[in-house]
Amino acid sequence: MASLLPETLFEAGRQGPAPSKDYYQLQITRSQVSFRWWRISLRNDRRLNRPGMTNECHEDFLDDVNLHVQIALIFGPKILQYVTNLCKGEYDYLERLSDPLLLQIISYLDLEDIARLSQTSHRFQKLCTSDKLWEQIVALTCDTVTRDMKSLAKDIGWRQLFFTNKLQLQRQIRKRRQKNDDKEEVSTES
Template structure:
């Protein structure tokens, strides 16, 4: 099996290029291994536990799930490696690339090298609260960084907080209108248009009451 090991202290761009080649080679090698051994993902269930950054361990567990009697007494297997040892363990890297894919393997590499993305670990509610303090231009730029931030930056809950911080008082009529048109659209609608929409909404409600009477 051919593999390319990543060493520390090299140029960052060189490391990234070698990692990409490494992941591709691992995937190719793992598919060859699976073909030779007749492996099937449906025969064994696997679990990858990265733990907390402070634990600095990678735990790979697997167990058989089968109705056959010969597998009933089979015990789960486990491999536990420190971050440093994982970077040198090409066999375990092959297994992760085969089962979980190149993206997960690259994520594990980043964790083992101390490259933590703490923003990804924050809850959506906390991120929405932080984003609400940004300028509009910064929110627009942030929405282009990832799919998750694109959804958060378009979330109605975010723009509700932004409207509340921009307005001294939000009346029940305004909340009802926001439920119809959305808080984001309400924020970008000028004051005169909002007044027209509110007036039309009142007229519609009054006509409905008159028709019921």
């Protein structure tokens, strides 16, 4: 399964904590951790500082407490934990799946499970409330999706369309048809 992973597992760049203007980059590949820094200063005595770089294999990184402290200060403890897990070989394969593939998988879940999944992360919250997902769910649960339903979904959204009961849905489609017919009559009269 690890062979399906790309060469670069994680990459992030960030400016150091205030008042520093220094810039840092962290890159995790399948075999090593690269930590780069650029010292940025307007003072003449520090202008000659050259960029620096540390490369370590995963095993060495796990033992390097100083680098852990630097990463936690610059990128935060969650990133440090994530990088540590990557170096231990604990990959989050679900996080690496593409959005279209995840939407396809989510569309087969029960509604309660979709609601719970949306509370796990920002990415899943965005996916679980997306119109693309609810369009797939409507297509899976309805026998036919009419042109009127698609038109109504453009206005109110697929999720709202799914949760609207059939009587209300029929009433809204009837109103839309009537408005369109009225507009056609006005345009033919003039």
